[in-house]
Amino acid sequence: MTTNSTSAPVTTIERLGNHVGQTVTLQGWVYDKSSKGKLHFIKLRDGTGICQCVAFKGDVSEELFEKLGHLGQESSLVLTGTIKAEPRAPGGYEMSVKEGRVVQQVEGYPITPKEHGPDFLLSNRHLWLRSKKQWALMRIRDAVITAIRRFYDERGFVCIDSPIFTPAACEGTSTLFEVQYFEDKAYLTQSGQLYAEASAMAFGKVYTFGPTFRAEKSKTRRHLTEFWMLEPEVAFADLDDIMQLAEDMLCYVVKQVLERRKPELLALERDLTKLECIQAPFPRLSYDEAAKILAQHPESTFKYGDDFGAPDETILSKMFDRPVMVHRYPKEVKAFYMKRDPADPSKALCVDVLGPEGVGEIIGGSQREEDLDALQGRIREHGLPEEAFAWYLDLRRYGSVPHAGFGLGLERTVGWIAGTEHVREASPYPRMMYRIYP
RNA sequence: UCCCCGGUAGCUCAAUGGUAGAGCACCCGGCUGUUAACCGGGUUGUUGUAGGUUCGAGCCCUACCCGGGGAGCCA
DSSP states (O other): OOOOOSOOOBOOGGGGGGGBTSEEEEEEEEEEEEEETTEEEEEEEOSSOEEEEEEEBTTBOHHHHHHHTTOOTTOEEEEEEEEEEOTTSTTSEEEEEEEEEEEEOOOOOSOOSSOOOHHHHHHTHHHHTTSHHHHHHHHHHHHHHHHHHHHHHHTTOEEOOOOSEESSOSSSOSOOOEEEETTEEEEEOSOSHHHHHHHHHHHSEEEEEEEEEOOOOOOSTTOOSEEEEEEEEEETOOHHHHHHHHHHHHHHHHHHHHHHOHHHHHHTTOOTHHHHTOOSOOOEEEHHHHHHHHHTOTTOOOOTTSOOOHHHHHHHHTTOSSOEEEEOOBGGGSOTTBOEETTEEEEESEEEEEETTTTEEEEEEEEBOOOHHHHHHHHHHTTOOGGGGHHHHHHHHSSOOOEEEEEEEHHHHHHHHHTOSOGGGGSSSOBBTTBOOO
């Protein structure tokens, strides 16, 4: 067993640029290895990046050289050596190994550098996360989350999270997951919005950001049964205000990701020009304007008055190089809490933001009905249990004000920015209709 | 819930109704600059499950199981 006799400082691969010419220690896992006679090339992965470590026979002990030659993928090890700039090495830096210690030698790691199918990879999600592209994706997801929180913090919003256990349906439409709550039934939340409205009346500008659940049997690349949703809610705001907010936020988030995660985007072979053009102003279409476009489109089966289907959204989003905001849908296809447009009471004051490149809806929002009588009537029309909404109606009894907000689907947004085909890859441990392992 | 596609070695896939195959992975040997290395040798099977048709089924038929894509619904 080789031990570190030197006291070389431990560092990480992302900081190697500060250590050129120095002897340092890296701790990580074998990402890939190839040997050529009297030298081993070990691509070491430490969570912050990948560094090629070269061990020449003669530079290290016989025992270590032999051990390094038998390392399987994902063997864990600690290596000490000198760092040099090396154009032949991926990443630009390379370690000349002097000493090392194998923490665990591994055989038979399931995910090889070759091709694998989605079923196999999803069953091995706990290991798949170590792969380069999944690693890049999760780092982009992290940057999106951080950017969102920064954005709202800078604008004076307060994060007030909504509960995950709820006593009843929020909107009365989606199928919910039912859980046993002591002696009673409860449901996993499908949206934190109603609570965000209450929070907004207490704090002015708020957002809630957490997991939401839909028990719908959706099997498409846009659907998860568990996904994270960001929901800002603003007192004294109208539809135009939150459309502006959504536009500002998306521009900010994309800019931050471009600044902080460019290597990760490139690792995913993302076309950066598609992100660089995400600039205000975004195109805005009324439902009526969008309906006219679809009526003239040969591939659309859209009928006026219907909600847009997924193919219709794709047609609309492909017309623009940035997100398109479609507003003022017919009230019949939208939720009970949305305020009517005073200029046309058949329409709701709402907006859907459709991501570009055919990714579909990433944001849905609205101005909320603040009038007590109107809202009560709406709850009855929809056949919702009034008792369950008593607290929600209180918000219209005690200092009701115009207010508005929206919900953003995190995984769809990450998938769009990262350019992935499926939302499931934008979630670290995706939950889908037929998949709850690992 | 509905429509379409698929299930063969650890992985990715091939195999007119007629002996179950390849590449990769893995193991052994060789090589001082590999980037999915290369060269030589070797190991790898309840063809998703259960029936049926047939002299003979991985292939045809029925049912079921598992997964993928899409519709609806939504973010």
